[in-house]
Amino acid sequence: MIPLTWEIASRGLTEAGRILVMLAVGVAVIEALAYLILHKWLKLKNALPFMLMLPAFIAVVALVIYPFLFNLQLAFSNMSMYRFKEFSVGLSYGIQNFLDVFRAPVLQNVTFAQLLLRTVVWTAVNVFFHVLGGLFLAILLNRPLRGKAIYRTLLTIPWAIPQVIAALAWKNEFHYQYGFINVLLQKLGFAPVQWLSDPKWAFVAVIIVNIWLGIPFMMVIILGGLQSISPDYYDAAQIDGASGFQQFRAITMPLLKPVLTPAIILGVVWTFNNFNVIYLITKGGPMEGTDILVTSLYKAVFEFYRYGFGAAYSTVILIILLIFTWIYLKVTKGMGEVADA
Amino acid sequence: MKKESSRIHSFFRSGKGDSPAKKLLIHLILIMASVIAVYPFLRVVAISLRPGSQLLSTDLSLIPSNATLENYRTLIFEKDFTIWLWNSLVVSLTTVIVGIVLSASAAYAFSRWDFPGRKQGLVFLLTTQMLPPSMLLLPIYVMVVRLQLFNTYTGMILAHSVGAVPFSIWLLKGYYDTIPRELEEAALVDGASRLEAFYKIIIPLSTPALGVCGLFSFMTSWSEFMMARVMLQKADLFTWPLGFQKLLDQFTTQWGVFSAASVLVAVPAMLLFMYSSKWLISGLTLGGVKE
Numbered sequence: 001m002i003p004l005t006w007e008i009a010s011r012g013l014t015e016a017g018r019i020l021v022m023l024a025v026g027v028a029v030i031e032a033l034a035y036l037i038l039h040k041w042l043k044l045k046n047a048l049p050f051m052l053m054l055p056a057f058i059a060v061v062a063l064v065i066y067p068f069l070f071n072l073q074l075a076f077s078n079m080s081m082y083r084f085k086e087f088s089v090g091l092s093y094g095i096q097n098f099l100d101v102f103r104a105p106v107l108q109n110v111t112f113a114q115l116l117l118r119t120v121v122w123t124a125v126n127v128f129f130h131v132l133g134g135l136f137l138a139i140l141l142n143r144p145l146r147g148k149a150i151y152r153t154l155l156t157i158p159w160a161i162p163q164v165i166a167a168l169a170w171k172n173e174f175h176y177q178y179g180f181i182n183v184l185l186q187k188l189g190f191a192p193v194q195w196l197s198d199p200k201w202a203f204v205a206v207i208i209v210n211i212w213l214g215i216p217f218m219m220v221i222i223l224g225g226l227q228s229i230s231p232d233y234y235d236a237a238q239i240d241g242a243s244g245f246q247q248f249r250a251i252t253m254p255l256l257k258p259v260l261t262p263a264i265i266l267g268v269v270w271t272f273n274n275f276n277v278i279y280l281i282t283k284g285g286p287m288e289g290t291d292i293l294v295t296s297l298y299k300a301v302f303e304f305y306r307y308g309f310g311a312a313y314s315t316v317i318l319i320i321l322l323i324f325t326w327i328y329l330k331v332t333k334g335m336g337e338v339a340d341a
Numbered sequence: 342m343k344k345e346s347s348r349i350h351s352f353f354r355s356g357k358g359d360s361p362a363k364k365l366l367i368h369l370i371l372i373m374a375s376v377i378a379v380y381p382f383l384r385v386v387a388i389s390l391r392p393g394s395q396l397l398s399t400d401l402s403l404i405p406s407n408a409t410l411e412n413y414r415t416l417i418f419e420k421d422f423t424i425w426l427w428n429s430l431v432v433s434l435t436t437v438i439v440g441i442v443l444s445a446s447a448a449y450a451f452s453r454w455d456f457p458g459r460k461q462g463l464v465f466l467l468t469t470q471m472l473p474p475s476m477l478l479l480p481i482y483v484m485v486v487r488l489q490l491f492n493t494y495t496g497m498i499l500a501h502s503v504g505a506v507p508f509s510i511w512l513l514k515g516y517y518d519t520i521p522r523e524l525e526e527a528a529l530v531d532g533a534s535r536l537e538a539f540y541k542i543i544i545p546l547s548t549p550a551l552g553v554c555g556l557f558s559f560m561t562s563w564s565e566f567m568m569a570r571v572m573l574q575k576a577d578l579f580t581w582p583l584g585f586q587k588l589l590d591q592f593t594t595q596w597g598v599f600s601a602a603s604v605l606v607a608v609p610a611m612l613l614f615m616y617s618s619k620w621l622i623s624g625l626t627l628g629g630v631k632e
Contacts, residue, residue, distance in 0.1 A: 001418075001419055001420060001421060002421045002424050002576060002577050003423075003424075004423040004424050004427055008424065008427070008577060009427060012427060012428065012431035012494060013431070015431070015493065015494040015495055016431050016434070016435040016494065016498075018495070019435055019439070019494075019495055019498055020435065020438060020439075023438075023439060023442060023443075027442070027443075046454060046456045046457075048450075048454075048535055048536065049450035049453070049454035049456050050450070050456070052446040052447060052449055052450040052539075053446070053447040053450045053451070053462075055442075055443050055446070055447070056443040056444055056446070056447035056506060056510060057447070059443050059502065059506050060466075060469070060506060060507060063481075063499065063502055063503045063506065064469050064472070064477070064503060064507070066480075066484075067477045067480035067481050067484065067503075068472070068476075068477065068480070070480040070483070070484070071476065071477070071479060071480040074479065074480065074483070084483075084486075137371075137374060140367050140370060140371055141371075143359065143367065144359075145364070145367065145368075145371075147368075151371045151374075151375055153615060154375040154378055154379050155371075155374060155375055155378050156378075156614075156615070156618065157378050157379055157382060157611065158378050158381075159614070159618075160610070160611040160614035160615060160618070161382060161607050161610070161611060162563075162564040162582075162606065162607060162610050163564060163566075164564055164566050164582040164585060164586070165385075165585065165603045165606060165607050166381070168585055168586065168589050168599065168603070169381060169382070169384070169385045169600070169603060170381060171589070172388075172589070172596055172599075173381065173384065177397075177399070178397050178398065178399060180380075180384055180401060183399045183401060184401070187401075212377070212378075212381075216378070220618070269471050272473075273473045273474060273475065275474070275475055275566075275567050276566055276567070279567075280566070280586065294473055294475040297475050297476075298475055298478070298567070301478070301479050302478075302482075302570075302571055307479060307483070310479055311479055311480075314473070314475065314476040314479065315476075317473060317475075317476065318472070318473060318476055321471070321473065325471070
């Protein structure tokens, strides 16, 4: 055990203090330079907003844009564990890295195509159940009901628990002998399931956990959307004799769309990028059977030390994500036009 | 007839006409859903109270017989728990300050001026939130190693600021937009400069928003696992998510201790989340839809 001594505590405070001082000095220097250049020298009309933005702009360049471009450079390099400091960059390395993504197993067993398919299944199944479950609960909660606030609070708990804790706690509950799921199954007269040692069941297990985690977000967002729909629409529909389902299709769904579209995009991106749940519960195993793209990316880089390859691989993953989002936006917008016509 | 149809048709709206049987059914469904939502955490609480001799059992009761706080004692006095919390606290509080300092004024520029590149800038900030965090992991790791910041708080804080700065700008811009411009214009008429108007009027008015924004950055950084896994390898630098994962590497012996740790971290986190969730939701939806 390491005790929390004054020495350790003061080390933390010193480092934090140093960062804050550097931040203050950095901002002051940047602003002074910007003032001289933009205001005094160039006499820009928009000098003030540019000055207000400059420190954040530089931070974003240093922390997002530069790493992003650096990653592209690494994709065209032969960087590896042995060539960490002295790697070379060249087109041929890049071609090699990008081809490697597609022509051999990404890690040891599973190919890119299989991982892509599994990620699509993982994302689609999760988001489908998040929206379905969220919609169902939100519709129930949108009715006059006693104890609504209590239900709402209890139902949000999976979202409120830190994901790391939830994932690790669930991992224990999938234990063959002592986890509550198998205990419950046996009490109900079913055979216990080899949750974490059978790849198929392990994949089911991580999906169950992630569905559990993601429903509250959709529920809360959809409930907000439902509450903003004016009851007049339903009154008018009833006068015209529309059935409950017709009302749902013609009023609820279209009016929910402005809320649902960004929520689904967020949901897809979050699920697609979800590293914690799978890595903490199964580490992608057994036999890489639950790896999705991002977990195999992590392992390729930090367990197999294939840096150049990993950079190329992550670029491919980003392109897939962008295509995903673009298609979704296209399709939903297309549907909107059909509905408007 | 009218009344009848309104009852049948009101399923998808907040109607008043639910029959008692239907109300009962709705309550049953919601109770079942609530149990599914809450039970896993109640199990964690139950296991944290188990004495060592009964740790491995198929007992499903929520308060074990011979409940004891033994696991909590072990956790606090024999594990690095306090170190993990301290490390997490240092990293996330500093990240919050860095995020707020950099974003408060930038968000103001985005909210009040129509400069060339404003729209592109906003879209860009939103796009950064979509970048897979695992994608920036490698370049940031290499940068941190080259700057000799591996195994330091500074490296971790840099890594966490990647997400915190764009997110904070986006959230604060949404809040500034709701403050009427007339307030500053009045101050300008009275002879204040734009900058004074910002510091003397907007910042004080935005204290709640700055607080909320800080809270979100804090919660994100506080529970972050992947970056920490890569950036920190010395046990005395572990943040709690890393420490918890290490605890569980020895499943059978540490289940109870892990559960105790989870309760101590999750309960405050959940309360904080419940307290702040309404702002988070409006930030995620409104901020995202509004131009």
